[in-house]
Amino acid sequence: MKAYLRTKDYSVSGESFTLVYDPILKGLATQPQPNDLDLYYKSESYISHTDANKTLSDKLYQRVKKYSLKKKERLISKYCSKEKTLLDVGAGTGDFLLTAKQKGWNISGVEPNQDARLRAAEKGIALKTNMQMLPEQKYGAITLWHVLEHLPDLGDQIKNLVLRLREDGTLVIAVPNYKSYDAKHYGEYWAAYDVPRHLWHFSKASIQSIFAEHGLKVVSIKPMIFDSFYVSLLSEKYKTGRQNYFMAFAIGLLSNIKALASKEYSSHIYVLQRA
Template structure:
């Protein structure tokens, strides 16, 4: 099958990969998919596992993250049905769960990365290593903030997630959108392809197709307007070897402006419930 795009791992190994289009789910998959993914996360530049706050990009990320945490907790509160029970998959260093806990949520989280779990524990947030190690219970809200694209055995993972929702539970998923303007502009240098850590690359149609199989329906799609700026900063570095802050800001802004009409933002949040 002819690849949709050829790109490489810009942040850790420099290895090359292909993105292959799946017409059934209208999504891209990274090929080949390495058997051992752990070594591709072994980098201090992987900010969601480190709480890094040294470079300008780190500082911008942490500033936006702080604002986003407040918005995320407000979002799940709006769509919560029943008890305020929350499971966060791919919880990183635990900041979202900590914010939710302070807002009255009964929280649990999953994070396979040991260093990230240790940082979360230092904040008073204990995390499980996998979904399988969690107690057998259901949750009113399950969140995956830029995590679904990382999960191997995707369909099995989705089935497992849906089975852990209460009957009126809500699934909240944030993922990059390969149909956004900034994705098209940067092509193989688009940082949100992030191969091979990102095994899957979604569009709005992808999410609808995938989750419909498990009786889930998208009830709301919300833009993540800050993502285009952060992704463009990284993409400029991958493409030119320089930060190019002004150009990255311009591309990020233009991507958001284009999306006002196209509705194709750099990343989207999907709110799903049982159909």
């Protein structure tokens, strides 16, 4: 496999990693992949596990998150089968499941991080550690919000997800897009590479190819326009050592403007159903 980029873990270890092009994945893979990935999640700055709300960037993240939760629920309601059973994989601190529950969904969730599960429990959301702990049932909707890129043994993980999906069910995947303008602009400093926590780096071709092997087709692709701003803010910090809000906003905006023509946004939501 051909080396694509050399980057490093800017948030925890400082270790260097190589991104290589995987022709089977039609995307990038992180090498080497550490044996004990849990060690690389031990950071108070890992916001999806902490609900951090201290810094300005934290506050901006939480404000956008609150708005996005409602949009996500409306999205799955639009495409889901009549049975409103939802499994959220990588549920973090449970906010999406809480939003869905308030809208009448019968919810289940999986989150391997103990601290995140405890925060979810404080909100009344009980999460399982892994999918093997779930009851034997199929779901009308399964969601992974910026989770697929974290999963080892990708093929087996996708197979298990499809087995849990009803015949008329919908799988919703949100992942960063390494072909976006902000990814190309920041290169090795692009925060959404987030090695080694992100084991895989996807494009539209990646998602269409790997899920086709499991009998699913992409029925809709939605842009995540806020991601370019947040990722650019983190990328500026990695690149310059400080949070340059003006430059981050400018690059995030430019990325979205260029994506109007290229359709390559910083992150995409993929809606998948059985072919």
